[in-house]
Amino acid sequence: DAKTTQPTSMDCAEGRAANLPCNHSTISGNEYVYWYRQIHSQGPQYIIHGLKNNETNEMASLIITEDRKSSTLILPHATLRDTAVYYCIVRDRIIIQGAQKLVFGQGTRLTINP
Amino acid sequence: DGGITQSPKYLFRKEGQNVTLSCEQNLNHDAMYWYRQDPGQGLRLIYYSQIVNDFQKGDIAEGYSVSREKKESFPLTVTSAQKNPTAFYLCASSIPGQSYNEQFFGPGTRLTVL
Numbered sequence: 769d770a771k772t773t774q775p776t777s778m779d780c781a782e783g784r785a786a787n788l789p790c791n792h793s794t795i796s797g798n799e800y801v802y803w804y805r806q807i808h809s810q811g812p813q814y815i816i817h818g819l820k821n822n823e824t825n826e827m828a829s830l831i832i833t834e835d836r837k838s839s840t841l842i843l844p845h846a847t848l849r850d851t852a853v854y855y856c857i858v859r860d861r862i863i864i865q866g867a868q869k870l871v872f873g874q875g876t877r878l879t880i881n882p
Numbered sequence: 883d884g885g886i887t888q889s890p891k892y893l894f895r896k897e898g899q900n901v902t903l904s905c906e907q908n909l910n911h912d913a914m915y916w917y918r919q920d921p922g923q924g925l926r927l928i929y930y931s932q933i934v935n936d937f938q939k940g941d942i943a944e945g946y947s948v949s950r951e952k953k954e955s956f957p958l959t960v961t962s963a964q965k966n967p968t969a970f971y972l973c974a975s976s977i978p979g980q981s982y983n984e985q986f987f988g989p990g991t992r993l994t995v996l
Contacts, residue, residue, distance in 0.1 A: 811886075811972050811987030812925070855924065869940070870985060872917075872924035 777877040786843040790856030805852040886988035905973035914956040915974040
């Protein structure tokens, strides 16, 4: 599995952009980068995924470096409700009978301050 | 509303008793998963199932059992053989065979063994 490295915690002011980095230097060519977040005591929620190109949806933007060894999740205008643990995941290469394993690390605890 | 239901939200059991956690989905997803989360840690995969009557062990299957008799349901039994069963348990589902894997999570069951 390609491993990911994320800072343990980050703070951001409400209304500002939150930029969450992730290193995945051993990523292979066909592996996607996924981001999920988990608000306290709830199930994780999918945010965005990407392969090579930058991606944007209604929740966030994902910037992947050209060598694919790192990525940044951007929440453009953070609100208090964005306080959560954010997981950067590189999909397990082994596709087992169509059910695909996701390996969750410890993530980054993002705190949005008023 | 489509989604994943886990019940109950909080569960208490005495040591040595088996306990079954419920997971139901009406998303018409073929693949379902069970994860365990300990305080301050990421998620670890217990079991997964691609299709009815099929399931496979994940990374920490010892002391757990599952069944998949219906597409909508994937109950998890925590047996007395599980040495440290107190944890937060999360169920998820996905559509297998996609080029990417978005997993939808339930709200979780917090199990405490006394």
